[in-house]
Amino acid sequence: MLKLGVPSKGRLMEDTFGWFEARGIKLSRAGSDREYAGRVEGADLSLVLLSAGEIPREMAAGRIDLGVTGSDLVREKLAGWRSDVRELVPMGFGHADLILAVPACWRDCENLDDFAAIARQFRADHGFRMRVATKYHRLVRAFLAEHEIADYQLVDSQGATEGTVANLTAEAIADITSSGETLRANHLKILPDALIHASQATLFASLQGDQAEIDRFLSQLQA
Amino acid sequence: MVAKSAKQEIGQRFLVAFRDAGAAEVAPDILLDAATLLDLYGEDIRARAYLATDPVRGEVVLRPDFTVPVVQAHMDGGAEPARYCYLGEVFRKQDHGDTRPEHPRDNEYLQAGFEVFARDPEADAEVFALFHRLLSPYGLDAAMGDMDILLDAIRALPVSDARRAALLHHVWRPIRFARLIARFSAPVEARDLPTSPAPWTGLRTGSEMEARIATLEAEPDAAPLPAIWRDRLMRLFAIDAPAPLALEQLRALALEIPQIAEAVERLAARLDQLAARGVDPAAIHFAASHGRETMEYYDGMTFTFTAPQHPGWPPIASGGRYDALTAQLGRGRAIPAVGGIIRPGLVAELEASC
Numbered sequence: 001m002l003k004l005g006v007p008s009k010g011r012l013m014e015d016t017f018g019w020f021e022a023r024g025i026k027l028s029r030a031g032s033d034r035e036y037a038g039r040v041e042g043a044d045l046s047l048v049l050l051s052a053g054e055i056p057r058e059m060a061a062g063r064i065d066l067g068v069t070g071s072d073l074v075r076e077k078l079a080g081w082r083s084d085v086r087e088l089v090p091m092g093f094g095h096a097d098l099i100l101a102v103p104a105c106w107r108d109c110e111n112l113d114d115f116a117a118i119a120r121q122f123r124a125d126h127g128f129r130m131r132v133a134t135k136y137h138r139l140v141r142a143f144l145a146e147h148e149i150a151d152y153q154l155v156d157s158q159g160a161t162e163g164t165v166a167n168l169t170a171e172a173i174a175d176i177t178s179s180g181e182t183l184r185a186n187h188l189k190i191l192p193d194a195l196i197h198a199s200q201a202t203l204f205a206s207l208q209g210d211q212a213e214i215d216r217f218l219s220q221l222q223a
Numbered sequence: 224m225v226a227k228s229a230k231q232e233i234g235q236r237f238l239v240a241f242r243d244a245g246a247a248e249v250a251p252d253i254l255l256d257a258a259t260l261l262d263l264y265g266e267d268i269r270a271r272a273y274l275a276t277d278p279v280r281g282e283v284v285l286r287p288d289f290t291v292p293v294v295q296a297h298m299d300g301g302a303e304p305a306r307y308c309y310l311g312e313v314f315r316k317q318d319h320g321d322t323r324p325e326h327p328r329d330n331e332y333l334q335a336g337f338e339v340f341a342r343d344p345e346a347d348a349e350v351f352a353l354f355h356r357l358l359s360p361y362g363l364d365a366a367m368g369d370m371d372i373l374l375d376a377i378r379a380l381p382v383s384d385a386r387r388a389a390l391l392h393h394v395w396r397p398i399r400f401a402r403l404i405a406r407f408s409a410p411v412e413a414r415d416l417p418t419s420p421a422p423w424t425g426l427r428t429g430s431e432m433e434a435r436i437a438t439l440e441a442e443p444d445a446a447p448l449p450a451i452w453r454d455r456l457m458r459l460f461a462i463d464a465p466a467p468l469a470l471e472q473l474r475a476l477a478l479e480i481p482q483i484a485e486a487v488e489r490l491a492a493r494l495d496q497l498a499a500r501g502v503d504p505a506a507i508h509f510a511a512s513h514g515r516e517t518m519e520y521y522d523g524m525t526f527t528f529t530a531p532q533h534p535g536w537p538p539i540a541s542g543g544r545y546d547a548l549t550a551q552l553g554r555g556r557a558i559p560a561v562g563g564i565i566r567p568g569l570v571a572e573l574e575a576s577c
């Protein structure tokens with residue numbers, strides 16, 4: 001029997017339940033709200049509820065065969081993700097963009113070329129590399145390396161990342177945004193040519209699982 | 224699979240050869256302070272090196288190469304001229320992107336190195352000839368470049384100081400450099416930078432921004448880089464031939480860019496010195512852009528020895544001149560420095576497959 005991992009709470013869990021229900025599979029929590037086991041009707045599956053951030057690792061380790069999580073989390077958490085999992089279906093919800101944002105008052109910063117030039121100037125003026133706060137270290141570093149941005153450094157921020165600029169612990173941020181409201185409230189603006197990753201909730205399969213069984217399940221979903 | 228002890232043995236062989244060439248052996252720490260390396264190499268080092276936190280020392284890093292600790296040790300009290308050699312492990316993360324290769328590269332491997340700190344016009348030839356001699360049994364391809372020539376050519380461009388500084392800064396980053404050259408080659412339209420109603424936030428100051436805007440506003444008045452100069456630069460970057468032929472091409476180009484003549488003649492002298500040391504210059508491949516693919520702090524001669532039968536392998540040996548690095552680490556004090564490393568592990572693989 002295939003084992004499916006689904007985010008254990010919030011909007012992402014509800015949307016995932018809704019998505020499977022529309023395809024004839026009813027997922028639900030077993031018992032109380034605090035229990036992380038699940039019930040499945042309409043498919044030969046077992047359900048486990050997990051933190052969305054742990055689902056990539058659990059798939060890579062082969063402890064679950066299928067998992068629903070953000071495409072950003074899989075890319076960030078699994079170095080060489082295509083060697084661990086395959087992307088089955090983008091699910092059409094949980095949209096969030098990983099973007100690069102700078103202070104809105106920087107009227108001389110409209111694109112990545114400006115960003116590169118400002119980083120160089122900042123390093124010369126301040127004696128250290130311009131700081132970009134993020135928790136998506138691998139994705140952001142790979143993006144900036146691909147565009148050959150130098151003179152910057154990443155600083156870790158696991159939460160309230162938008163506040164780091166006002167707190168003077170970073171000059172720019174790279175974070176997930178859906179509406180951009182928090183960015184505006186913190187007087188930041190998005191660099192339009194620096195979309196690092198357009199993420200959405202996605203059904204993944206572990207490459208360690210029984211691939212024939214996974215393919216049969218996939219055709220049941222698509223029937 | 225070659226045993227680690229076999230790699231160690233080959234490393235010892237190179238170490239002995241380096242000592243015979245007059246070098247004193249040094250044994251730098253494996254655990255280095257991260258701050259210096261982070262400042263030098265930036266985010267690259269975080270992607271490539273293992274960082275850890277020490278409760279007393281703060282951020283530390285497992286030695287990703289020997290150059291920095293050897294330079295630091297020399298700056299702290301070495302007498303000149305000095306020749307150092309070393310053998311030890313370096314540690315590198317290998318993040319391969321979306322898909323992991325079947326045979327990932329090693330995360331730890333040996334380097335045997337030789338570094339010369341000396342104001343000696345023959346130091347480049349000395350290092351290259353030594354590596355050439357030690358590696359001659361393996362049928363490797365020897366390639367050489369010279370950042371000095373490229374940097375002098377960029378300094379010669381008829382552009383504003385601000386543009387020249389940007390080009391010199393980014394010469395090691397081909398995409399960024401090409402974008403700058405393209406922008407500087409066409410007339411620049413004035414940019415409309417609308418004022419923002421947002422309040423000021425962050426450490427960058429308003430006057431820093433105004434300084435940059437003043438530079439941007441001066442751009443439309445700047446004459447574009449003439450096509451002939453762009454062409455000269457591209458022809459220089461494209462030079463890629465056996466060294467004596469490359470030298471001829473460089474000398475011809477020096478008639479158009481007289482500012483590179485001096486560096487070209489230094490290359491000529493180096494090739495003569497190599498010939499005197501028994502290295503045939505015709506067997507060295509000279510690529511003007513060779514050094515653009517290396518580390519930023521190589522600012523003179525660069526070289527690699529690669530195995531033609533293993534195109535996927537990193538160089539078996541590499542090195543070059545890094546005067547800028549000693550200047551950076553010496554806080555005002557600079558010492559001409561040139562050196563290189565051999566990877567005994569790869570040499571062991573070569574020997575095993577013979």
